[in-house]
Amino acid sequence: xxxxxxxxxxxxxxxxxxxxxxxxxxxxxxxxxxxxxxxxxxxxxxxxxxxx
Numbered sequence: 001x002x003x004x005x006x007x008x009x010x011x012x013x014x015x016x017x018x019x020x021x022x023x024x025x026x027x028x029x030x031x032x033x034x035x036x037x038x039x040x041x042x043x044x045x046x047x048x049x050x051x052x
Contacts, residue, residue, distance in 0.1 A: 001009075016023065
């Protein structure tokens with residue numbers, strides 16, 4: 001994990017600890033929309049991600 005990822009995860013952790021009342025479940029319609037938007041995208045999980 002690089003510094004940026006660690007910083008972001010720390011940010012999320014602090015938010016979850018300090019404001020647990022803001023945690024909301026993901027709605028089914030959000031998953032349905034994500035599936036619709038990514039339906040035609042092919043992913044090779046064995047392929048390395050490109051570094052930008």
